[in-house]
Amino acid sequence: MRLKDKNILITGSTRGxxxxxxxxxxxxGANxxxxxxxxEKVKDIVNSxxxxxxxxxxxxxxDIKNYDNCQNLVKDSINALTSLDVLVNNAGITRDNLLIKMTEQEWNDVIETNLNSVFSMTKAVTRPFLKQKSGKIINMSSVVGLMGNAGQANYAATKGGMIAFTKSIAKEFGAKGIQCNAIAPGFIKTDMIDTLPDDYLDTIIKSIPARKLGSTDDVSKLVLFLASDESSYITGQTISVDGGMNI
Ligand SMILES: NC(=O)c1ccc[n+]([C@@H]2O[C@H](COP(=O)([O-])OP(=O)(O)OC[C@H]3O[C@@H](n4cnc5c(N)ncnc54)[C@H](OP(=O)(O)O)[C@@H]3O)[C@@H](O)[C@H]2O)c1
Structure with a gap:
């Protein structure tokens, strides 16, 4: 059991x-x-x-767009499990549009959900992690944060921002036993990808050296490694899980 008795909070874990x-x-073995x-969805997933x-x-x-909600989510989690060892900042949305058509609302929704929440959640775990002199933060970025993507300026800005944030947190807290890493998935089969038109996806798949979409397990197995003691000397990194899309 690689995560026996570890306590892990995963934002956006009701699907995908x-x-x-x-x-x-x-x-x-993790709690x-x-x-x-x-x-209701949270309750169903917990039961299953x-x-x-x-x-x-x-x-x-x-709703993690709200700063106080993030503080309460961490507080409730620690009350329920007594402590936290790992925070996975995974929740995220897309509101795709070409910049010329992108509304301020589409920009703000994505910034608040994908990036502000990472600040709020990370800040909320910092004190408990400092006190226990350990903790791992894993940020779910994206290949788009490394490469950019037409029609996703808002999303790319958040995912690129997460990478710079990850490096900064790794530098700020490295000496305190806190690790912070990011994962940059390519195109992974989830509800998020289901919204994309088939012809667009076909073009994307042709551009991926592995010639296929990734699975959620391709990503979750990397999280398992980063959450485990096996990753204890890795921090500030962004690791791609993208079938070679960004090489
Ligand atoms: N799928 C891909 O190809 C891909 C590629 C690169 C990176 N990523 C990143 O990986 C992460 C997960 O993606 P996914 O494809 O699994 O997404 P998904 O299937 O759409 O699931 C998103 C999750 O985030 C939660 N969420 C969204 N907005 C929230 C909010 N304001 N407050 C709290 N929870 C919220 C959702 O909860 P509800 O069910 O309650 O809405 C859901 O559990 C995202 O950060 C995404 O950007 C995905």
Missing amino acids: IGLAIAHVCAGE IVIHGTNK LQQRYQTKIVGFDY
Whole structure:
């Protein structure tokens, strides 16, 4: 059991990559905090994980666009599990549009959900992590944060920002036993990708050396490694899981 007795909070874990991370980590002995915006969905996921795994599974619904909600999510998680070892900043959205048509609302929604939440959540775990002299923060960035993408200026700005944030946190807290790394997935089969037109996806797949989309498990297994003691000398890195898309 690579994560036995570790306590892991995964934002946006009611579906997609976040849910896959919850399964992989619980299967390796971790206690898990499930999180999303929908109370019923959170409850259903908690119940189904509780039936499958022997570890402690709890869940909270909070909109992480709001700073205070993030502080409360961390507080509730620590109250429920007594401490936190790993924070996975995974929740994210897209509001794609060409810049010429992009509304201020589309820009702000993505910045608040994808980037402001990473600041708020990371700030909330900092004091407990400093006190226990350990903690791992894993930020779900994107290949788009490394390469940019037409029609995703808002999303790319958040994902690139997460990478710079990751490096800064690694430098600020490296000597205090806190690690911070980012993952840059390519195109992974989830609800987020389901919204893209088929012909656009076909073009994307042709540009990927592996010639296929990634699976949620491709990403969750890297999270498992980064959350485990095996990654103890890795910090400030952005690791791609993209079938070679960004080489
Ligand atoms: N799929 C890809 O190809 C891909 C590629 C690169 C990076 N990523 C990144 O990986 C992460 C997960 O992506 P995914 O494809 O698994 O997404 P997804 O299937 O759309 O799931 C998104 C998750 O985030 C939660 N969420 C969204 N807005 C929230 C908010 N304001 N407050 C709280 N929770 C919120 C959702 O909760 P609700 O169910 O309550 O809405 C859901 O659990 C994202 O950061 C995404 O940018 C994905």
